[in-house]
Amino acid sequence: MTATxxxxxxxxxxxxxxxxxxxxxDMHAVNRVILDRMQSQVPLIPELAGHLIAGGGxxxxxxxxxxxxxxxxxxxxxxxxxAAAVEFxxxxxxLHDDVVDGSGQRRGKRTAxxxxxxxxxxxxxxxxxxxxxxxxxxxxxxxVLKILSHASAVIAEGEVEQLSAxxxxxxxxxxxxxxxxxxxxxxxxxxxxxxAVVAERDAATEAALDNYGxxxxxxxxxxxxxxxxxxxxAVMGKDTGDDFRDGKVTLPVILAFARGTTEDRKFxxxxxxxxxASDADLAHATTLLQDTHAIADTxxxxxxxxxxxxxxxxxxxxxxxxxxxVEAVEFAISRAY
Amino acid sequence: MTATxxxxxxxxxxxxxxxxxxxxxDMHAVNRVILDRMQSQVPLIPELAGHLIAGGGxxxxxxxxxxxxxxxxxxxxxxxxxAAAVEFxxxxxxLHDDVVDGSGQRRGKRTAxxxxxxxxxxxxxxxxxxxxxxxxxxxxxxxVLKILSHASAVIAEGEVEQLSAxxxxxxxxxxxxxxxxxxxxxxxxxxxxxxAVVAERDAATEAALDNYGxxxxxxxxxxxxxxxxxxxxAVMGKDTGDDFRDGKVTLPVILAFARGTTEDRKFxxxxxxxxxASDADLAHATTLLQDTHAIADTxxxxxxxxxxxxxxxxxxxxxxxxxxxVEAVEFAISRAY
Numbered sequence: 001m002t003a004t005x006x007x008x009x010x011x012x013x014x015x016x017x018x019x020x021x022x023x024x025x026d027m028h029a030v031n032r033v034i035l036d037r038m039q040s041q042v043p044l045i046p047e048l049a050g051h052l053i054a055g056g057g058x059x060x061x062x063x064x065x066x067x068x069x070x071x072x073x074x075x076x077x078x079x080x081x082x083a084a085a086v087e088f089x090x091x092x093x094x095l096h097d098d099v100v101d102g103s104g105q106r107r108g109k110r111t112a113x114x115x116x117x118x119x120x121x122x123x124x125x126x127x128x129x130x131x132x133x134x135x136x137x138x139x140x141x142x143x144v145l146k147i148l149s150h151a152s153a154v155i156a157e158g159e160v161e162q163l164s165a166x167x168x169x170x171x172x173x174x175x176x177x178x179x180x181x182x183x184x185x186x187x188x189x190x191x192x193x194x195x196a197v198v199a200e201r202d203a204a205t206e207a208a209l210d211n212y213g214x215x216x217x218x219x220x221x222x223x224x225x226x227x228x229x230x231x232x233x234a235v236m237g238k239d240t241g242d243d244f245r246d247g248k249v250t251l252p253v254i255l256a257f258a259r260g261t262t263e264d265r266k267f268x269x270x271x272x273x274x275x276x277a278s279d280a281d282l283a284h285a286t287t288l289l290q291d292t293h294a295i296a297d298t299x300x301x302x303x304x305x306x307x308x309x310x311x312x313x314x315x316x317x318x319x320x321x322x323x324x325x326v327e328a329v330e331f332a333i334s335r336a337y
Numbered sequence: 338m339t340a341t342x343x344x345x346x347x348x349x350x351x352x353x354x355x356x357x358x359x360x361x362x363d364m365h366a367v368n369r370v371i372l373d374r375m376q377s378q379v380p381l382i383p384e385l386a387g388h389l390i391a392g393g394g395x396x397x398x399x400x401x402x403x404x405x406x407x408x409x410x411x412x413x414x415x416x417x418x419x420a421a422a423v424e425f426x427x428x429x430x431x432l433h434d435d436v437v438d439g440s441g442q443r444r445g446k447r448t449a450x451x452x453x454x455x456x457x458x459x460x461x462x463x464x465x466x467x468x469x470x471x472x473x474x475x476x477x478x479x480x481v482l483k484i485l486s487h488a489s490a491v492i493a494e495g496e497v498e499q500l501s502a503x504x505x506x507x508x509x510x511x512x513x514x515x516x517x518x519x520x521x522x523x524x525x526x527x528x529x530x531x532x533a534v535v536a537e538r539d540a541a542t543e544a545a546l547d548n549y550g551x552x553x554x555x556x557x558x559x560x561x562x563x564x565x566x567x568x569x570x571a572v573m574g575k576d577t578g579d580d581f582r583d584g585k586v587t588l589p590v591i592l593a594f595a596r597g598t599t600e601d602r603k604f605x606x607x608x609x610x611x612x613x614a615s616d617a618d619l620a621h622a623t624t625l626l627q628d629t630h631a632i633a634d635t636x637x638x639x640x641x642x643x644x645x646x647x648x649x650x651x652x653x654x655x656x657x658x659x660x661x662x663v664e665a666v667e668f669a670i671s672r673a674y
Contacts, residue, residue, distance in 0.1 A: 040494055040497075042501065043501075044497050044500070044501055045494065045497055093463075096459050096460065096463060099436075099455065099456075099459055100455070100456035100459055118436065118437070118455065119436075119437035119438075119500055122433050122436055123433065123437060123496045123497045123500065124493070124497060126429075126430075126433060126466070126489070126492075126493040127490055127493035127494060127497065129463070129466065129467075129489075130466075130486055130487075130489035130490035130492075130493055131490050133470055133482070133486035134483075134486045134487060134490055138483075140479055142474060142477055145474045145482065146471075149467055149470040149471045149474050150471060152467035153464055153468050155463075155467075156460050156461070156463040156464035156467055157377050157378070159460045160379050160381050160382055160457060160460045160461060160464065161379045163381070163456055163457060164379065164380075164381055
């Protein structure tokens with residue numbers, strides 16, 4: 001079944017290598033913009049922002065802007081500044097998320113809120129978000145500004161809705177998908193869509209790249225959610241079971257709850273409401289997730305969205321750019337194995 | 338000495354009444370935009386935003402946009418949406434400030450972070466900031482977008498610098514003025530400046546209105562700082578002595594420290610570093626501020642900036658709009674008496 005999605009690549013597992021190679025020259029330019037524009041006469045700003053920005057993130061979203069522009073054979077350099085703006089928006093949301101969740105670790109490092117406190121994290125996030133808008137204004141495309149200001153509002157809406165759903169084990173799969181569509185996939189979609197704007201392509205191409213990014217973003221998030229129960233800190237850069245202990249109702253939990261016995265449901269309710277957070281409880285949760293095939297089916301859902309991401313590229317471009325974008329999807333899914 | 342600044346107004350003390358009357362029709366339109374655009378399918382967003390937005394603020398910044406547009410005899414309605422955008426940016430900063438400061442009260446009501454927690458306050462602030470940008474994009478002026486995205490970044494920089502200066506009693510007056518120029522005056526300046534953009538006036542008019550707003554903002558902030566030691570919660574809508582207990586080094590403290598004896602300086606250092614926060618300590622602080630004329634001289638500094646605000650309007654417009662803008666300055670200063 002996976003064979004339709006993941007063509008055999010001479011035995012090599014899918015990776016982001018092709019994507020990174022494809023955009024490496026452009027990415028140097030983007031990194032220069034990022035480093036240049038995160039500067040401020042207030043030293044704490046580049047210090048705190050740099051901790052996260054230099055902290056080993058994949059730069060997935062700016063890479064997508066660059067790769068999609070390459071797919072469309074865009075010959076210019078406008079997208080360098082815009083890819084940096086996308087990364088600034090993303091970094092701002094990470095800083096704020098870690099404050100909201102009280103997270104202690106991200107990408108294997110202590111979070112900024114743990115090192116400098118909540119106040120600086122909130123304010124430097126605000127600075128980066130504003131600086132991102134300044135970069136877009138400098139580029140001067142109202143269309144790009146519209147796409148990214150809307151994405152930014154949608155992300156915040158999704159985060160608030162996630163907070164509202166937190167600890168509510170009855171969250172429906174549809175509501176959950178709506179949340180991750182907003183909080184994660186919207187920026188993936190926008191990052192891809194703006195490449196069609198700078199390349200001056202038609203609305204259909206814009207929509208297709210938006211779909212590619214959106215479905216890829218959903219696939220990434222679903223696999224992350226599965227891995228939170230099935231991975232370890234060394235791989236994830238965060239602690240396994242974080243979602244469990246925070247009462248984050250993700251798709252694995254939604255499926256296991258729906259498929260569980262009365263007793264299982266009581267366990268999930270207690271767990272999500274914070275009354276079962278020990279290592280033994282996490283072990284029991286993992287057993288229930290296995291028994292109900294909740295992890296495997298979360299990954300199957302991710303594979304479905306991954307396939308839709310690949311299909312969205314039908315008829316657009318060819319060559320190494322297309323292959324790299326397809327492999328990025330396969331990579332997103334493959335992390336679950 | 339005050340007579341040169343505050344002309345006798347038939348015995349009536351200065352107020353914002355003239356300004357509010359001048360813009361009341363336009364303000365209804367702005368309020369409709371604000372109420373319409375703070376909506377979301379996520380109910381917590383309008384609930385939390387509405388708590389602050391409906392919570393009795395003066396809407397000073399959008400009033401300034403409207404009044405300056407009236408001063409320039411701008412005949413259109415574009416500024417309604419932009420004034421709402423300015424208020425969204427301002428509301429976002431208030432929500433985030435209260436999280437950063439852990440404030441419990443604002444405008445005489447419990448703060449959103451006390452009612453709903455830090456997470457929702459951070460995220461709804463992000464939503465409002467993004468929504469503000471969406472409004473500007475809808476208006477379509479890149480010049481306005483540039484002015485307000487820059488102001489937004491400068492505000493965040495100012496807030497971070499204020500955090501860095503917190504509890505540092507050696508903060509210089511010049512640094513302090515730079516901080517309030519960024520965290521408060523920049524948005525006042527931008528709110529006024531954009532009226533010249535929509536009215537399609539020249540750079541000199543833009544700069545003059547920017548100066549008016551900037552100096553008015555500094556005057557407002559300095560008087561607020563003075564009142565924190567000289568007012569009560571019923572007037573301020575926040576508790577007297579909040580700055581003292583938070584170790585906020587404002588101009589009154591900077592002056593009292595600079596002019597104090599060795600013993601006084603030790604007291605201020607201890608107080609700002611959090612080792613003297615009792616009511617008796619606050620009373621002693623107030624005595625020191627009186628003895629060194631620190632409060633009176635903070636108000637004198639405010640009067641200086643107020644005069645510069647009024648001078649900035651020289652040669653621009655006339656009639657009720659001009660009179661209302663001048664009286665707004667007089668009102669800002671008069672609150673200290």
